[in-house]
Amino acid sequence: MPGGMIVIACLFLGAAIGWVRAARQGGKLADKLQYAAAHAMALAVLGIFLTIILSRMG
Template sequence: MFVIGGFLLGAVAGGLRARARGGRPADILQYAFVHGLILALVGLFLTIYLDRMLRV
């Protein structure tokens, strides 16, 4: 769940950041994808950490 949420949040943030800088549609897509991928990886590590900490 954190992975999907991280990807969506990162994609929106990256797209808005590229649009604010006056990027073309290809730039906006690239920023959205890269930011989404980074936050999805953060969400993945958070999920693994929480799973290991809460497992008895």
């Protein structure tokens, strides 16, 4: 799996997790969008680190 694909997958996964968490807490649309954005950015950063680690390992 190329490095960019890992980051994109983490981005979408984070957005989905954030959306679901806000929905479970009874959040409105703005809350869901904010949670989705925050989680997407956090997991994208983790995806970047994962990509760097995997590329250095071989």
